[in-house]
Amino acid sequence: MADQISPEQTAREEDLIAQVVQSFENTPDERMKYLLQELVKHVHSYVRTVRLTEAEWNTAIEFLTRVGHATTRHRQEFVLLSDVLGVSMQTVAVNNEVYGNATEATVFGPFFVNGAPLIENGGDMSGGAPGEPAWVEGTIRGADGEPVPGARIEVWEADAEGFYDVQHEGGRVYGRAHLFADEEGEFRFWGIFPTPYAIADDGPVGDLLTATERSPYRPAHLHFMVTAPGYRTLVTHVFVRGDEHLGKATKDAVFGVKDSLIYDWSRHSADEPTPDGRDLQGKPWAGLHFDVVLAPGQAVDYAALME
Amino acid sequence: MADQISPEQTAREEDLIAQVVQSFENTPDERMKYLLQELVKHVHSYVRTVRLTEAEWNTAIEFLTRVGHATTRHRQEFVLLSDVLGVSMQTVAVNNEVYGNATEATVFGPFFVNGAPLIENGGDMSGGAPGEPAWVEGTIRGADGEPVPGARIEVWEADAEGFYDVQHEGGRVYGRAHLFADEEGEFRFWGIFPTPYAIADDGPVGDLLTATERSPYRPAHLHFMVTAPGYRTLVTHVFVRGDEHLGKATKDAVFGVKDSLIYDWSRHSADEPTPDGRDLQGKPWAGLHFDVVLAPGQAVDYAALME
Ligand SMILES: [Cu+2]
Ligand SMILES: [Fe+3]
Ligand SMILES: [Fe+3]
8 A cells, every 4th residue: 555645544444444344244144244344355455555546446337337238148258357367267276275296177167068978988079070189098096096987077178260069059069078987097088189269358358358468368278077976076177288378478368277287299190090090081180198186075066056 | 364275275376366467467558557466466365365165256256247237227236336345435535535624525326417406505406305494504615714615516315205306207306406605605505304215225236235134224414516626526425413324233335424424403393483584384494504624636527437
């Protein structure tokens, strides 16, 4: 806070905070009381620290109003705002504390669909999406190294144009599936080599990115969600080392990247035989080895949570 | 923050904040950059302090979505939210720093109308609104005690049922006017004795008040805005000592009350002659003496600012 604030002025500002905090004192739910009282302290601290002008307050109200009106059944502009401020990712961080060498979590994102097709271990999750075929394999283990047989694995990704199936009309399903790890905790499937895409930037959040000279791009990634009884549900991505959107100048618009989640994907010419002998009819292909380590904990129903 | 957070976890959370702050580094407008970077720090501090759960984050997103959808051309639910969190009042506090014995400012509120009728000094601003007539008089002075001749005075208030004219259909104008202080800086007018009213509590902000057992009421008040060249525009209210909504149990829902703005209003039987000899046709009446002290500063066009 600016240090030229008089003691009388400071007292007036602090007295106001005390009044507002006090006003929530009768809240029956203890957690709600705590959340609101802390919210008051942090928001007031912000207003006082930056000495928010009335014009700036008004701009903030107008911006939130635009975000509210951009939010429809099909678009969540508040989530987008939370994403580009890193708040979604911080919430993920707080709820997925470091545990040994457990795989890091990242944002869930808006493109998961409950009830994606079941594929066999070794099957194809691409659903015919345009893109370079990619063979993905690995093992699901616990933090003590024990394999997790039967772990449920959800995978989803954008096509080679950077779009998820749900972003198209017509309801065609592609680029998503679920499968189960085998008795050794191993999994394998065909998908496609991931492609970077821009978050929806034609609304107020896009205007914010423009005004601050930020990129709307997310580096290419493949989404994973892994669930097994007795383990903390893992929601994460695998990124692609060498992606231009992992560079110094541009970063993930939603701050979902962790160094530990950037993987080397192998690239293969059409001549090289595929791991499972599949005939790709003259196409080059990619490969990823991704071993997952689950922390102990509870299964979380993210699909229900994020509905 | 809870102190059982590991150093690795703390590093992960702090690193994320640094990344988000860094992402705004290229913002061309220096003030915007500062406002956004501080916003990031405060919001992330909140999430980390309360260890916000993903379910709570989701509840917050849903609440903001409801606030957004409750906001229309005729209703500003975000302003209401800012009001009941004391954020509007803190913004007023920050922008109207203590200056000697200058009259304290309070919230502008949503019921000001630009271009209210001009009345003569001594005229009637009630416009026939139902209520007990009230004679209001005082002097506008600067902080050195100098009168401020010709100061522009806007006054507005709810009727005896607690409604402003603009809350009714039909466009009838009542309970608002502007007048000018005379050569001695003095003003006088007839209005009505003010009545408490509830803020709009049938939307998500009302639900928040209900869930936290807070009153939606504002104590009775008469709004003033005083403008004169060379002085800081004063937006304030006069409250009524003895109002039940000034008690310990219930408080102003928007935190606009200052002890220095609670005044004794005199009450008079119908027999007592009125100060200006007006015949009230057998009605009792009230009286208020309200002297205003303006801080030096600049005129602010609140009507334009809040549009
Ligand atoms: Cu803070
Ligand atoms: Fe994605
Ligand atoms: Fe009012």
